[in-house]
Amino acid sequence: MILLKNVDKYYDSRFQRTFVLKGVNLEVNQGEFVSIMGPSGAGKSTLLNIIGLLDEPGAGEYYFWDAPAHQIKEKQKVQYHRSHIGFIFQAFHLIDELNVYENIETPLIYRGIKAKERKALVADLLDRFNIVAKKDLFPNQLSGGQQQLVAIARAIIGNPKLLLADEPTGNLHSEQGEMIMKLLKNLNEEGMTIIQVTHSEENARYGTRIVRLIDGQVQEDSPVVNRK
Numbered sequence: 001m002i003l004l005k006n007v008d009k010y011y012d013s014r015f016q017r018t019f020v021l022k023g024v025n026l027e028v029n030q031g032e033f034v035s036i037m038g039p040s041g042a043g044k045s046t047l048l049n050i051i052g053l054l055d056e057p058g059a060g061e062y063y064f065w066d067a068p069a070h071q072i073k074e075k076q077k078v079q080y081h082r083s084h085i086g087f088i089f090q091a092f093h094l095i096d097e098l099n100v101y102e103n104i105e106t107p108l109i110y111r112g113i114k115a116k117e118r119k120a121l122v123a124d125l126l127d128r129f130n131i132v133a134k135k136d137l138f139p140n141q142l143s144g145g146q147q148q149l150v151a152i153a154r155a156i157i158g159n160p161k162l163l164l165a166d167e168p169t170g171n172l173h174s175e176q177g178e179m180i181m182k183l184l185k186n187l188n189e190e191g192m193t194i195i196q197v198t199h200s201e202e203n204a205r206y207g208t209r210i211v212r213l214i215d216g217q218v219q220e221d222s223p224v225v226n227r228k
């Protein structure tokens with residue numbers, strides 16, 4: 001599903017080239033739940049952004065769903081984002097001016113889904129995530145955990161092939177973080193492929209595999225034993 005071959009990412013300044021990723025090889029199959037770990041500055045977010053087509057490798061090859069992503073045109077990328085990849089972030093990134101219902105509905109509007117179908121899809125997720133009573137509230141009226149629930153609902157409402165999460169519990173108290181991790185695990189068990197960046201060894205164990213980056217290189221790639 002995802003294949004990175006010898007991917008480099010670097011930034012050039014006048015006098016030197018600084019590598020953020022160096023020779024990264026990574027294959028992720030459908031149904032996996034991969035946790036990318038490593039110290040701050042190791043290149044985790046950069047790797048996630050390349051996987052999510054938000055950033056481009058400086059060198060090497062990247063295949064997304066067998067398509068050579070290094071050849072995907074900008075216009076197509078937008079299409080890919082909308083239909084194949086869901087994103088969630090540490091800071092939620094909900095739209096403050098839209099209520100819960102509208103935030104979740106937004107990606108469907110962009111994709112040209114008809115009103116009736118949108119309504120059914122949103123109602124379904126509100127119900128499933130147990131937030132029907134919150135549908136008229138705005139993001140600033142919700143707890144962090146609830147905001148992240150809404151962000152996850154928005155990310156998966158288009159039924160993406162892949163869900164990417166950058167420190168999804170980084171802004172949450174442990175109880176709400178646990179709730180979010182359990183939800184991600186459930187989604188994965190239902191077939192959603194997930195890649196998360198996390199600093200937490202505990203949260204990594206909700207997944208199936210840990211990839212550790214150090215100085216832009218894969219230092220360890222191993223299955224999770226004793227999954228949570």
Ligand code: ADP
Nearest residue numbers: 011018020038039040041042043044045046047
């Ligand atoms: P992590 O997520 O592991 O903390 P990042 O992927 O965010 O790491 O960043 C890796 C490194 O890349 C950091 O040292 C950061 O300073 C550097 N970096 C990121 N973006 C740029 C940029 N636009 N120009 C130069 N360096 C950058």
Ligand code: ADP
Nearest residue numbers: 099100101102115118119122123134135136137
């Ligand atoms: P019903 O019980 O008739 O389905 P709803 O309140 O669920 O009533 O929906 C009525 C209409 O308003 C639907 O078209 C739905 O898409 C929209 N809608 C429902 N809740 C919200 C909300 N919180 N924000 C924006 N639109 C909403």
